[in-house]
Amino acid sequence: MIFKRAIAKLRAQDWLAIVIELVIVIVGVFVGTWVANWNQGRESQAETRKMIARLDPTLRQVTDYFQSARTYFATTRAYSNTAIAGWRGDPRVSDASFVIAAYQASQIQTLGINGSVWSTILGTDRLREIDDPKLRTDLTLLMTSDYTQFDNAALDTPYRHNVRRVIPVEIQDAIRKQCGDRHDTLAVLTLPPTCKIAIPPADAAKAAAILRRHPELLEDLQWQIAAIAAFLDNIVPVETAALRIKRERDQRHTPGIR
Incomplete structure (x- = not known):
């Protein structure tokens, strides 16, 4: 849906809207990756704490x-x-x-x-x-x-x-x-x-x-x-x-x- 809107706005030469849509996509990917890495890091840290306790x-x-x-x-x-x-x-x-x-x-x-x-x-x-x-x-x-x-x-x-x-x-x-x-x-x-x-x-x-x-x-x-x-x-x-x-x-x- 976002890409369809971006193509439509590109055809209409709505450059500001295109930039905003692109930023939203990039930020969304970045935040999703950061959250995934953060969760993975927490799990890894928890496992390491357990191992040190052992x-x-x-x-x-x-x-x-x-x-x-x-x-x-x-x-x-x-x-x-x-x-x-x-x-x-x-x-x-x-x-x-x-x-x-x-x-x-x-x-x-x-x-x-x-x-x-x-x-x-x-x-x-x-x-x-x-x-x-x-x-x-x-x-x-x-x-x-x-x-x-x-x-x-x-x-x-x-x-x-x-x-x-x-x-x-x-x-x-x-x-x-x-x-x-x-x-x-x-x-x-x-x-x-x-x-x-x-x-x-x-x-x-x-x-x-x-x-x-x-x-x-x-x-x-x-x-x-x-x-x-x-x-x-x-x-x-x-x-x-x-x-x-x-x-x-x-x-x-x-x-x-x-």
Whole structure:
């Protein structure tokens, strides 16, 4: 109808009316496109907010794990110090304490997720919907970090294998039963800072003698300590990014979304 009127007015050389009709058409198309894009943008933003909200359980798992890991490995380091003193013949370390510490120093815990978890929940396309560059950078870091540095292979050093080859299995069983890992939550493990189990003196003396016949284990333990120190350094960027995102979620219900 508009075009028919425009043709009629063109034939009548009604140029003002033609311009008005043309402007109406252009404005109508522009407004229609703008409204459609606006609605699409709102839907996209709403979906992105939902996806960021879905990150919460994984964020809590990661931040809880990293926090607990520091406490856990501070405990294994204390056991390591006692074991080192035992190998060096410190008279203040009893045979039983030496054996227990040598075993507990081999305990580890690792993070059971990888970068694909973040990509699956959020998706790379959604990152473009996030205005806040810091939030976008933090999410990108979580999605692209090398999580193999937090897995079992990063901490499963020769010490863990070798020391458990020589400590009698009965003593290992007793230590695990009374002083092994405690599951506070799915992501949080704790290790008792002390382990007072009754090992018969003769058995403790025999096990301690076996350990002292393997001084190379002291070198392995030093490697274990270094691997844990590197692990704790490596968690800092990922932990920092996760904590910032978590704080953003706590402070604002819709963080940085256009």
